[in-house]
Amino acid sequence: MLMTPGPTAVPEPVREAMSRELINPDVDPEFRAIYDRVTERLATVYGIDADGSGGEAGPGGARDVVVLGGEGILGLEAAVASLVEPGTEVLCLANGLYGEGFADFVESYGGDPTVVAAGHDEPLPLDALDEALAADDADFDVATMVHCETPTGALNDVDAALDRIEAADAEVLTVVDAVSSLGGVSVPTERIDVCLGASQKCFSAPPGLATAAVSERAWAAMAARDPHSLYANFLPFRDVSDGFPYTHLTTEVVALDAALGLLVDEGLDAVRERHEAAAARCRERGAALGLETVPGPERSSPTVTAFETPGRAETLQERLREDHDVLLATGLGDGAADVLRVGHMGHNARIERVDEAMDALAAVL
Template identity: 75%
Template sequence: MLMTPGPTAVPAPVRDAMSRELINPDVDPEFHRIYDRLTDRLATVYGVDTDGPAGESTRDVVVPGGEGILGLEAAIASLVEPGTEVLCLSNGLYGDGFADFVADYGGEATLVSTDYDDSLPLAELESVLDDHSFDVATMVHCETPTGTLNDLEPALDLLAEADGEILTVVDAVSSLGGVRVPTERIDVCLGASQKCFSAPPGLTTAAISDRAWAAMEEREPHSLYTNFLPWRDTDEGFPYTHLTTEVVALDAALGLWLDEGLDAVRERHRAAAARCRERGAELGLAPYSDPERSSPTVTAFAVPGRAQELQTRLREEHDVLLATGLAYLADDILRIGHMGHNARVERVDEVMDALEDVL
């Protein structure tokens, strides 16, 4: 049983869709129809309007070919040039990583960070905003390595109050689809196929505001592949041959998601997370981050010095695959991905029964 926080288990209807005859994305009009339907479905998930009058909630949704990390790099590559001032707000590995991308593309990164088990450092953010001006700000909604769901609203409020021109970039890869994301307040909101949508890895998703597009058009492009701008208008073709099977798979996965309904999907994630933590408490396990800030999509249990041993025993003795922590927490965190197709109480119970056996 695959219960990692991405890639997640792919349900049978999605696998069936992938097995159909291959479509040529460069010459077959049917592929364009599928891609357009996919972006419409994603707009519903993001909660944005792609066709209405210009306004705060209007966003274009694009789906480039490339695993989710492509979106993080492409957002920086598309908005940052030498001298661009970027504020990177962080309480985790991926939040820190934005600063590395900024440096790679010649920008000036100011990392406002805290310990990985803390909430976003809002006091430090306010202080930095008082002293500096920024062009772009980055942050992470769900820090997957620690299972932390960040409340972005206070940070977005501070950024708006300080300078309404700051472009916001948010990694919502591990939350989009399982929990509400305030996309209407974000200029570039990033997702991916292999998390809460339960499609295979291979696609980045992004909801992009008009002002973010305008900023991209003002910058000299660094590359084709790590560049969102060529995806703004695909009526005449895609920037490169698209990943046909992955697009068909994500479209099928989103069809299942929308048939179930937004509220039902989110409730299923909430219930699975609650059950996971309830069972964990019975075993003497606590989430690494504060339970009030733990994500509905992933639980990261603190198991100091035992994560890799437990992961191995679960795989070998119970055929259950979980993830450990990353970086310096590699052996101290065991992560259960109750997201997408796996966000079901019965699946959580099966995992926790196995975990109880190996503890």
């Protein structure tokens, strides 16, 4: 049983959709109809098209949804590649691996990152953010942050960070990695210029697609910068009425369409309640086993739980896989040996699946 925080288990209706005859995305109009339905369903999940009006306006104007062919990290790089050029000042707010990783992308595209960081077990450093924004030489063009830091299971208070950025400089473009929360947790997309998601997390489709909701002013900034990359670039996807910039990942788009259909049919409120219930059960079972979560339960995401298992994570992972056919994830980077993660997101956000995984974990502890 796959219980990792992405890729997640793919439900049977999605697998069935993938087994159908291949559609040529370059010449068959059926594919365009499927792609359009995917973006419409994504807009509903992003919370920017709940009334069917074509996109809710917020700071920066209405949002458009696009789907790029590539694993979720493509979205992070494409956001930077599309908005950053030599000399672009970028504030990178970080309390984890992916928040810090934004700065690496910024440097690779010639930008100047200012990293405002906290420890991986700490909340976003909002006081330090205020100081950075108030500095005499502060002149940021873009700000980046992560909603759910998957390696630690932390759900960050991006609303509080956005409040401070908007108050200090309403012209700063904001980029939020919501890859591990979108679809399982409410995301304030209407306040974000580029809000990133991916197929393999809460949607429970296979890895291979990066999604984004992009504001009007972000589109304008991208057009003014004229990004040099074709692949790591959102601009070619803004208008695909005359075709896609490259052959799209047909099977993955069909799978995402089926996965989003399940999610929308269930209802977003019900989906989020299911994630909350699964997370609560996972942490209740973990506490009974004497396990503590990395960021603390009040800051842990409804989509993933990271248990502290000092020095034992890899051994426990191996025994779970070999003895019980349950696959969990260890931490990443410095936490690889000390953190064991249960992914209760998407299709896996169900009490019975959490119980099966925690029964196995209890047996190997």
